Amino acid sequence: KQEVTQIPAALSVPEGENLVLNCSFTDSAIYNLQWFRQDPGKGLTSLLLIQSSQREQTSGRLNASLDKSSGRSTLYIAASQPGDSATYLCAVVGGADGLTFGKGTHLIIQP
Amino acid sequence: GAGVSQSPRYKVAKRGQDVALRCDPISGHVSLFWYQQALGQGPEFLTYFQNEAQLDKSGLPSDRFFAERPEGSVSTLKIQRTQQEDSAVYLCASSLSRSSGELFFGEGSRLTVL
Numbered sequence: 001k002q003e004v005t006q007i008p009a010a011l012s013v014p015e016g017e018n019l020v021l022n023c024s025f026t027d028s029a030i031y032n033l034q035w036f037r038q039d040p041g042k043g044l045t046s047l048l049l050i051q052s053s054q055r056e057q058t059s060g061r062l063n064a065s066l067d068k069s070s071g072r073s074t075l076y077i078a079a080s081q082p083g084d085s086a087t088y089l090c091a092v093v094g095g096a097d098g099l100t101f102g103k104g105t106h107l108i109i110q111p
Numbered sequence: 112g113a114g115v116s117q118s119p120r121y122k123v124a125k126r127g128q129d130v131a132l133r134c135d136p137i138s139g140h141v142s143l144f145w146y147q148q149a150l151g152q153g154p155e156f157l158t159y160f161q162n163e164a165q166l167d168k169s170g171l172p173s174d175r176f177f178a179e180r181p182e183g184s185v186s187t188l189k190i191q192r193t194q195q196e197d198s199a200v201y202l203c204a205s206s207l208s209r210s211s212g213e214l215f216f217g218e219g220s221r222l223t224v225l
Contacts, residue, residue, distance in 0.1 A: 004153075034214060043115075043202060044154070044216040089153055091214075099144065099214065101153035 002027045006090055006102035014110050015082055021075040021105045023090030028068050030094035035064050035075050038087045038104070047088075048075070080109045113137075115217035117203050123223045124193050132188045132220045136205030142212060145178055145188050146202040148219070154202055160186060193224045 003026045013019055023033070032051045036044040048057045048064040050073070056065040063076040077084060087104040094100075116135040124130050136143050141162055146154035147170075156170040162183035171178070175193075180186040190197055200219040206212030 036216070041221075043117075043218040044204075044214075046213055046215060049213045091153075099156065101146075101155075103151075103153045 002030075002092060002094055002100040004090060004092055004100050004102035006088075006105050008105060009103065010106040010108075012108040012110060013080060015080060017080050018076070018078050019080055019107075021077070021088050021090075021107070023073040023075070023102055025071045025073075025092045025100075027094055028071050030068065030092045033064075033066055033073050033090065033092045034099075035062075035073075036089040036091065038089060044089060082109045082111045085109045115203055115205055115215050117201075117217035117220050119220055120218060121221050121223075123225065125225055126193060126195060128193050128224075129189065129191045130193055130222060132190075132201050132222070134186045134188070134203030134205075134217060136184065136186070136203070137215055138184075140205035140207055140212075140215075141183075142206045142208060143180060143186050144204045144206075144214070145186070146204065147172075148200045148202055150199075157188070157201075190222070193222075195224050198222055198224045 005024050007022045034049045035047045038044050050057050050066045061078040066073045085108050087106050089104045091099050091101045118133045143160040145157040148154040158178045159167040160180040175191045177189045200221045202219045204214045204216045206214045
């Protein structure tokens with residue numbers, strides 16, 4: 001059974017810092033990996049989708065990498081802003097397990 | 112529609128009541144998923160539809176939970192004889208395909224069972 005772990009569980013940094021969120025998964029047989037953002041009381045907003053054949057995806061200040069063989073992905077946020085404060089969720093799609101989520105990283109950017 | 116739409120956004124039920132939660136996916140999306148999210152946790156898979164076929168219901172926690180998508184578009188998640196442990200946010204997501212498609216989520220339906 002696929003297990004997804006996100007580290008750290010919570011992170012608080014001053015505005016302007018670059019930061020890295022980590023995601024690891026136990027079964028490397030995945031179709032893709034997706035990073036989401038969730039604001040309090042809201043649904044999930046897709047940030048980046050990385051197919052299993054890809055190594056990274058970029059969107060604005062966000063860059064996500066995927067190392068399938070080691071079961072790891074990182075989400076890099078450059079020049080963080082208070083509006084980036086949210087919970088960031090990593091999810092992998094693979095085989096019979098479908099899509100499995102981590103518990104998320106709760107991020108606070110201090111103004 | 113422009114996005115995944117869920118209703119109601121909030122539902123308060125007395126223990127033992129039946130509830131029905133609706134999901135209207137993005138037009139043309141073949142795959143539809145239901146997830147349950149408890150406070151402070153990541154979403155947990157409940158069930159998956161490909162068009163009208165329910166291909167995976169392994170995540171449904173008990174036989175009180177039932178989902179359908181009769182015409183391959185709108186889906187309904189029904190919970191019978193609700194219990195307090197059913198209190199959670201129920202999220203619906205759709206995608207063009209299960210294996211490679213980007214998932215798009217609705218805002219969720221927050222169920223509180225008293």
